[in-house]
Amino acid sequence: MTSTDLDPALHADPTGDRTDLPTLTGPAAVGAVGVVLALATGADMDAVAGAADGATMVATEVLLCAAGMALAIVWRRPAARRRLAVAALAATVALAVWSAVFTGVMATGAEVDAARGATVASMAGVTNWWLVFDRPLALAPLPPLAGLWLGAIVAQVVLVAAVVVRRRGSVDDAAVAEVEVGTVGRGARLALGGAVVAALWTALLGWLAASSELGSSPLGNPADLPGWLVRLLDIDGGRLVDRLQYGTDTRLAGLLVGVAVGLAAPALRRRVPGPLTAALGAVIVVALWALAPADGGWLAYGGLLVVGCAAGAVGLGAPTLPAVVSGVLAWLGRRAWAIWLWILPVAIVTDPMRSGLEGLPQQAVRVLAPVALGAASVAVLDHLLGRRLVDADGRRRVAPWLIAAEVCLAVVLVAAAVAPGQPLTVYRQSTATGGTPAVVFAGDSMPYGLGSIVMGRKLDSEMGIAGRLAALPGCSFTEGDLINRDRVAPFNPECARLRDIFREETAKADPTMVIMLAWAWELYDRRVTNDDGSTTDFVVGTPEWRERFAADAQSALDDLSRDGAVVVLLTMPCVDPDADTPNHPTSSATEPHRVAEVNAMVRQLAARNRDKAVVVDLDGEYLCPDGDYRAFIDGQLMSSDSVHFSQDGAEKLWRDYLGPRVAELLGLPDQAGA
Numbered sequence: 001m002t003s004t005d006l007d008p009a010l011h012a013d014p015t016g017d018r019t020d021l022p023t024l025t026g027p028a029a030v031g032a033v034g035v036v037l038a039l040a041t042g043a044d045m046d047a048v049a050g051a052a053d054g055a056t057m058v059a060t061e062v063l064l065c066a067a068g069m070a071l072a073i074v075w076r077r078p079a080a081r082r083r084l085a086v087a088a089l090a091a092t093v094a095l096a097v098w099s100a101v102f103t104g105v106m107a108t109g110a111e112v113d114a115a116r117g118a119t120v121a122s123m124a125g126v127t128n129w130w131l132v133f134d135r136p137l138a139l140a141p142l143p144p145l146a147g148l149w150l151g152a153i154v155a156q157v158v159l160v161a162a163v164v165v166r167r168r169g170s171v172d173d174a175a176v177a178e179v180e181v182g183t184v185g186r187g188a189r190l191a192l193g194g195a196v197v198a199a200l201w202t203a204l205l206g207w208l209a210a211s212s213e214l215g216s217s218p219l220g221n222p223a224d225l226p227g228w229l230v231r232l233l234d235i236d237g238g239r240l241v242d243r244l245q246y247g248t249d250t251r252l253a254g255l256l257v258g259v260a261v262g263l264a265a266p267a268l269r270r271r272v273p274g275p276l277t278a279a280l281g282a283v284i285v286v287a288l289w290a291l292a293p294a295d296g297g298w299l300a301y302g303g304l305l306v307v308g309c310a311a312g313a314v315g316l317g318a319p320t321l322p323a324v325v326s327g328v329l330a331w332l333g334r335r336a337w338a339i340w341l342w343i344l345p346v347a348i349v350t351d352p353m354r355s356g357l358e359g360l361p362q363q364a365v366r367v368l369a370p371v372a373l374g375a376a377s378v379a380v381l382d383h384l385l386g387r388r389l390v391d392a393d394g395r396r397r398v399a400p401w402l403i404a405a406e407v408c409l410a411v412v413l414v415a416a417a418v419a420p421g422q423p424l425t426v427y428r429q430s431t432a433t434g435g436t437p438a439v440v441f442a443g444d445s446m447p448y449g450l451g452s453i454v455m456g457r458k459l460d461s462e463m464g465i466a467g468r469l470a471a472l473p474g475c476s477f478t479e480g481d482l483i484n485r486d487r488v489a490p491f492n493p494e495c496a497r498l499r500d501i502f503r504e505e506t507a508k509a510d511p512t513m514v515i516m517l518a519w520a521w522e523l524y525d526r527r528v529t530n531d532d533g534s535t536t537d538f539v540v541g542t543p544e545w546r547e548r549f550a551a552d553a554q555s556a557l558d559d560l561s562r563d564g565a566v567v568v569l570l571t572m573p574c575v576d577p578d579a580d581t582p583n584h585p586t587s588s589a590t591e592p593h594r595v596a597e598v599n600a601m602v603r604q605l606a607a608r609n610r611d612k613a614v615v616v617d618l619d620g621e622y623l624c625p626d627g628d629y630r631a632f633i634d635g636q637l638m639s640s641d642s643v644h645f646s647q648d649g650a651e652k653l654w655r656d657y658l659g660p661r662v663a664e665l666l667g668l669p670d671q672a673g674a
Helices: 025-045 054-074 078-105 110-123 127-133 144-164 168-181 186-213 227-233 240-246 252-268 274-291 303-320 323-333 336-349 359-389 392-418 445-456 459-463 493-509 543-561 592-608 618-623 647-666
Strands: 438-443 466-471 481-484 487-489 513-517 525-529 535-538 566-570 613-616
Touching (some): 025 323, 054 144, 054 252, 054 336, 186 227, 186 303, 303 323, 466 493, 513 543, 566 592, 566 647
Parallel strands (some): 438 466, 513 566
16 A cells, blocks of 8 residues: 555545544554564563464464454455555565575475475465464464464455445445444444454353363363364464464454454544543553463463554544554554565575574564564555556556566466475485494484384494494483472483583594484473573473474484584474373473474574485374374384384384385485385
8 A cells, every 4th residue: 555545635535524534644553552562572582483372362362353354444445455456566576576486495304394285275375264273383383474474364354344244335335334424333343242242252261171181171172173173263272372373263353353343433523532541542552462471371362452442543533643653553563464464475485494593683673673674665565556557547558568578477386386395305324444434323221212213123234334322221412400280300410421422422433414303302391490590491382492402403413414414403302191001191291382392493403404404294194193102003013202212113113114214314215015
């Protein structure tokens, strides 16, 4: 949209009372509040670049409310609708190109699949549902196109509205009537009712998820239900906050409140004190953002509806604020969506492992760069749309080419999505083993047991490799006391040797490849004692935990690959307390979100080291393809406790799954099944 669309003087109210017109100053103010909260969330907690959390949900609910208010206004103006359509088309093309570049230049492993999935889902306008149903990748580093999930929600609502509201003039006529009589019309009441229904549905999802975690789901055992239904209702023990964050049905409250406020603004502004309403709404939004729990919590039980109503109050009173205040809010808010779309790419590029930026410089870049890039983007589009495309001749000249470009790009990217990926193939002779490729099994008891069977049963020599061990059972590369529910186990000083073992054993073996599976003990929270005697808890899934895990894992990877070895990072299999195994774990490691968080960090580790690391998805491809641990495969017991491999299970894992992939990566003939 151009600046002329935002000038209230050019869109005077039909009755001549310009102050009652629900101009875009209101939505702009709401968007400004939302984007400031989003910037603060992304800069301080890295939530935008990882899994959803409560603060991000509040910020995006505000943005959705702004979108709803804008839709209510734009719907009345055919010229604005045309510009909005062309702008959305141009933005989709530009972001698709960005995603293609990202996929080819920066992404690797799971990120490539994530970028492809986001691209196809974005072209279909269902990016948010792709994130809901592909939860493991939703926790991985997201490709830039995944930032379109908010726009996908708005697009779906617009599509439904276009079908339901068949007579385009009906909304315009109703709006004029509302202004004339000062009443809240039927459209506003329907939108508000829809927001309440969405809030009730969201509360039901929250109750179902909580009941499932307690083992008392009213729907019975999730294993007996269709997989799509389990994911849709989030009753598989996943992170409810992700389901709430991305689902169209769970985010309708804020959007529909915005639509209701936009439609009812002429009547409401005659009844409420504008400045006080805006100030009170802003205070409530900021307070809810600051108090929002990381796991969503009370946001599922009407909290999102309250956020939407508070944001709507900001938009309702914003046009009556002093000119300086409303001007600043309008400037930032008109660029809110552009800034939001830049937050995720900037977060990816400024990752400490990619950019070297840390602390205050990194936060400054993550706040200022999206604002600058968003402002530049709007300026370019404003010039392009305002002076080149929006006149009739310009639309006829350029719009078809834009559509053709998007269609061609979609065809290319869809073709890339179904094309096989290129494996990382490395062959380097190991001097310590007479030229035979040495493969080191590194980590805790899981790779120790696996490697011992591979070597003890001569499975390595069958393939033409030499197996070696660099593992210490019961130990992790991360230090700190282990927190298991309400118990704290002191850190075992012996485990401090694990990193030395990594360096010593790789120096002896001179490996071509290292198979790393060192995540079982990373599923637990840790407590670290500071120099002053105080303690700091690192809880799995929090920004602090992610930062610490990323640094420690990177250091361990550097130790294992320092002589040129390729590191195969195995994902952590699910820890299933209900698996058909002789023994069943009862620790906090059985909480599914812990495995998901660790595996997301493993994928990020590979993405930052694509020249020397690759992910092999032991969890999703072999042992837990449907989220449940396969205790028996072809009649063979794989594990006694869904963690440690049985001896015969380790051999089967090697012959059926891991061995062939190792052979492929090394460029060797597959002899694992011989």
